[in-house]
Amino acid sequence: MKKFNIIIYKIIITLLLTTGSLNSAEMTDPIKVDWSFKGITGTFDRASLQRGFQVYKEVCSSCHSMQYLSYRNLGEPGGPEFTEAEVKAIAASFEVTDGPDNQGEMFTRPGRPSDMFVSPHPNKEAAAAANGGAYPPDMSVLVKARKGGANYIYSVLVGYEDPPPGVTLDDGVYYNKYMIGNKIKMPNNLMDGLVEYADGTESTVDQMAKDVTTFLAWAAEPELEERHKTGVKVIIYLVLLTILVYLSMKKIWSRIDSEV
Amino acid sequence: MSEHEYVPKSKAAKWFNDRLPLLTLGAHLTDYPTPKNLNYWWTFGGILTFCLITQIVTGIVLAMHYVAHADLAFGSVEHIMRNVNYGWLIRYIHSNGASMFFLAVYIHIFRSLFYGSYKSPREIIWILGLLIYLLMMAAAFLGYVLPWGQMSFWGATVITNLFSAIPLVGESITTWLWGAYSVDNPTLNRFFSLHYLFPFLILGLVVLHIWALHIPGNNNPVGIDIKKPSKDTVPFHPYITIKDAFALLMFMIIFAGFVFFSPNILGHSDNYIPANPLVTPAHIVPEWYLLPFYAILRSVPDKLGGVILMFSAIFILFVLPWLDTSKVRSAVFRPIYRQFFWILVIDVLMLGYVGAMPAEGIYLVLARVGTIYYFLHFIVVLPVVGLLEKTDPIPMSISEPVITGGAEPSLARKLNEKV
Ligand code: HEM
DSSP states (O other), X not given: OHHHHHHHXXXXXXXXXXXXXXXXXXXXXXXXOOOTTOSTTOOXXXXXXXXXXXXXXXXXXXXXXXXXXXXGGGGSTTTTOOOHHHHHHHHHTSEEEEOOOTTSOOEEEEOOTTSBOOOSSSSHXXXXXXXXXXXXXXXXXXXXXXXXXXXXXXXXXXXXXXXXXXXXXXXXXXXXXXXXXXXXXXXXXXXXXXXXXXXXXXXXXXXXXXXXXXXXXXXXXXXXXXXXXXXXXXXXHHHHHHHHHHHHHHHHHTTTTOOO | OOSSXXXXXXXXXXXXXXXXXXXXXXXXXXXXXEETTOOGGGGHHHHHHHHHHHHHHHHHHHHHHOOOOTTTHHHHHHHHHHTSTXXXXXXXXXXXXXXXXXXXXXHHHHHHHHHTTTSTTOHHHHHHHHHHHHHHHHHHHHHHHTTOBHHHHHHHHHHHHHGGGSXXXXXXXXXXXXXXXXXXXXXXXXHHHHHHHHHHHHHHHHHHHHHHHTTTOOOOTTOOOOOSSSTTEEEIIIIIHHHHHHHHHHHHHHHHHHHHHOTTTTSOGGGGSBOOTTOOOSOOOOOGGGHHHHHHHHTSSSHHHHHHHHHHHHHGGGGHHHHOXXXXXXXXXXXXXXXXXXXXXXXXXXXXXXHTSOSSHHHHHHHHHHHHHHHHIIIIIHHHHHHHOOOOOOBSSSSSOBOSSXXXXXXXXXXXXXX
């Protein structure tokens, strides 16, 4: 039995090794951060999520869309958990295009919690055109869409540097050692004191980068806390059931002169 | 096959059973005499059945919310993840379920290779199994296209382009498969249709596979024919059902570990980027379970050659029962074959590893060596070892000690019958 388990795990580990480790071009390995949402019981830091949303709203949302989220998500369990009133106020601070009305005209109205996040640009092409031809990717699942996940996003945000001697960059291209090829077409948006946190936390670049990354990690996996909680219960249940079934198996097989 | 006729107890049941003998079938499945020495490698058949049912049930629920349209597919998967009750759970079970399915099928196939389960009289079981495996690969490939991420799109492009290597008609076939001049909305639509169909074809083949199995009965670790029912067998229920349940539960614990704690580790992050025909990913890699074949494909500099070799790698398995010249089934009694078996396992794992790497430098060399060895194993090693190897003495029956000399499994049965 033990041998069987060891073999299974060996196979799985080998498989994991084969799917990982694909390093290409020049780029530095991302910084490892000890996120609160890591591990099998990981949860999000509520305050960090709220601050992260503030950074997203005040900084990133002028370029990046987040089209798969709605404002109501901000009040749901496992997320930033803003109060109902706060969610309403946040939604109402955005102008939403609706319609057509009974005259066939489109009109704008203040947002409601059920609305999807308003995108800064009408389409991908417009977003790219406004950014010197580089499309700022939609942020709904960005953390899952990059190898390295949250560590990578955080690293990019704090990874801006002056280019080393000998490296010349075109206009609108910046040096960032965590990007593939060390080049990024997004300017460094974060500087100390950029936002004024409602909870009084000091807004250093590092703090903002951590907060907004936490927020993006939640946005990509809003089910994470529920998944972890359910997972622990499911595994405990399965283990107990396995023990019971094992004992019954031993009992049943003891009727004959054979091993299981 | 059941030795005694089953007679239903109640009159109504008898009435029904005379018209459609479902109860007889049930009785046959319950009493089915099974070798009592089956080890845990034999539990994967049940595990595979569980995997298939899981994929079908979760798949049908996904299909209720999924939209097979190039502009909407990616968003509809996000909708499942965010807005459908327990949608994330259903999708993660389905996507990790595919991986678990392949993990189980690979163990199941290598079990057959080790214990010689493909040999007479089980050739048809083996061939049906390979057909199931082929359809599984097709179904998984088609399914991987559905979320319409970057890897979906480019994986579909690479694989469908393989057909363009066929001389003369290749280009037309590829266009026909696409239903367009590149992988596009019509492609996605037909892939969804086929992805829905294939699992049910698999289900049909599974029924045939098990039917064919119930003619000769299970092989066993000793690899000898046994008399059924006898003191070497146990009724399927409760002995095998409880053991299968135990193994399945352990399998489910590993499965749940993936689903709840690292649901995306077996996938590729690029598939969370919506498909974009204008941007080619740096490395296009298939899912892990197709990597050994991908390595074989890329080990040949010529496209047509690579395609032929890749398909041969699967089709050679169909003639395996006739390539293996040894009369002894189980590798337990084949000291030389046993070593080659493990070399083959390592070879396939290595091919999987290099399949994930860029096809250059040392990886290309390893891919070529691995490919050549793979074919050598089946074409040269198996026939030759079977003829030259001196096998160990084989026991006459499962419960009896080894008698010396008998290297003929059929002999063991003949002696048995007289007992
Ligand atoms: C042999 C059994 C099956 C296998 C191996 C399989 C495999 C897969 C795979 C690998 C994916 C991509 C997962 C992802 O990355 O999201 C997928 C997606 C999907 N499958 Fe299946 N599948 C099977 C059966 C079914 C059945 C029976 C149905 C429906 C009746 C179904 C419906 C779907 C749908 C709607 C999707 C797209 C949603 C998604 O991507 O999560 N599948 N399948």
